Amino acid sequence: MPAKKGARRKAAPPRPNSPALLQEGAFLALIDSSIKSRKETNLIVFHSVRLEEIRLSRGEAMAVQVLERLVEFVSAQVRPQERLGRLGSDQVAVLMTSPLATAQEAAQRIHQAVRETSRVPVSTGVAGSVGLDDGARGLWKLARQAAAEAWAEGARTVRTRTKAGPVPLPIRMPRLPASPAGSSIEARYQRLVLLNRMSLELFADRPFPDALVAASNVVLALMGSPYAAVYFCDDFGSPHAAQRHGDPLFLEPEAQSEEALVVAQALLERRIVTAQGTRLGWLAAPLSSIKGKDLTEDGVLVVGYPESRAPSSEKDQTMLEISRLLRNARLIQRNLQQQRVLAAVTEQSADAIIVTDLASRILMWNTSVERLTGYTKEDLLSRQADLLAPAGNREEQHHLEDAARASGSAHFESVSRRKDGGLVPIEGHCTLLKDDSGTPWGMVRVFRDITKRKELDRMKSEFVSLVSHELRTPLTAIQGFAETILDFGDGLEADKRTHFISIILEEAKRLGRLVTNFLDVSKLEAGAMHPKPRQVELSALCKRLVLLFKEHPSLAVFEEKLSPQASSVWADEDQVYRVLVNLCGNSLKYTPPKGTVTISSKPDGEFVEICVADQGPGIAEENRTHIFEKFFRVADTVSRKTPGTGLGLAICKGIVEAHGGRIWLESAPGRGTRFYFTLPAHP
């Protein structure tokens, strides 16, 4: 609409005495010198947010034109004593040396005018130099940050930042229409409006520190003071400042030590105190609450005035009301925080936790329950807890609840039923929940999956029976033949005696191997098996193997298929020999009589891959994952009939890994097994 456009243009003619526009370098130098001269230095940045888009879509000339319009609008609003400058390629800035609140008001006024009169979308940020130590650039960065925050919030108002954090816009006192009753009613009305505003700020749904900033701003308006601080006590009763707000004069060391004194005094005397004999004027009110029968101090509210003040009951009353609001907000915030911590602990607990009412209906649970049982939210809510017990265990569940009701808590070891019908062994306890008056209202069950422990228990008992069996067999033979030799003495024929002695020797060797295996496993676990590598010819090892197993009862044939490109490895010869003896020994144990055991090799990058293959019964899928665990033996009839301790493969794995290689297997039931391992080809 051309008419409106014209009206807009008219709205922003530059004032004849508006300040000259400084370029970035000169402007930053000016800001720096203002900061150095300790003048209060505030920077307002007007950021033309869509400029980059315009530059890309409609070209640089258009972008320049838009920025010039913004400069025109801003300079029309700026007063002669304020300095105008350009920063970056899309910002106009104003330097002000008045108090921060004045700069904020000016920024808001200009921002509003630009929004109403121009079509240039702008977001505005204000930065105050209090506490800043990185000069003009630091101040600019803060103002840019504030402008970005304003943009994120829709750019309806300006945002302000100082080094200490965000600063809300100053509050304008609400004005009551002229009333015949005079100023005291107006004052009371204002106080109520402000207290109401303060509670809205404090209890709004946003982070507590932000709420405190906004509320402190209202405290200044309520108390007519230029400075306020809020302290909260930690769990040991020591006060810590949560918020300091207002005139930076009160942040100077001398002022701060006066503040510390008045805070301590308010905590000690547990009443509102007015500082005596201090340079500045101070009023402090404890934030008290009743815990049980005791009154405890949760913190202190302090306000500061430029000079010391006489006590005033009206101010005390306002302090009291503000401190009540602050205390309540703090209590609610702490409760929420505690609830959040508890909820996070419960949710992230590895233990499954289920809360039920007294009728055993499920009210709450954590994700571990869903993981352990496979049930989803929809499956669980309001269902009976015995949903998770197998049909045969429901009675047991009810006994457990009765026991918890009677004695407060009961331990249980049981099984849980998964949604897919599977059973999981579990262990935990069931505890009665009571309210503050001691009336029971529900139960909490905390339990965990003990499949691993059960498996370990099973392995332990199997191990004990296995070891005692493996030790007893050779011992019985040794004892028996030694006794026979002794009993018959010289009456024994020479060749029989030699035969018996050779059996004793064989069995003693077997015992020796068993003990070596145990020792090796513990060495491997302790990381004490240090390989002494050198170049080892695989064919030489194969020859030793053939010799070793020459008389093996299986009468199996060894086949050697070594690749010329993978004929040697860089490893500890004795240890590689151990691996091959274990793997070939197993193959011979399980291969049918006169079967073939093949040893092959091939290059695999920096490694050599060695394979021992047999024609035995194979290893079922479910056993393959456990096969390298110590003491693991397959529970089928063939393995049961074959002697062994379940240590051989665990030792192989330990040795191969100590060389930086890996070991695995391929197998299909009935179609033999192939064990593979890799070792470095070279140093």
Ligand code: ADP
């Ligand atoms: P051990 O042979 O002393 O029992 P191992 O650790 O060498 O211990 O082997 C563990 C289990 O793996 C054996 O009990 C056996 O059930 C299975 N196993 C190992 N090698 C083979 C194979 N070549 N064929 C079939 N089963 C095997």
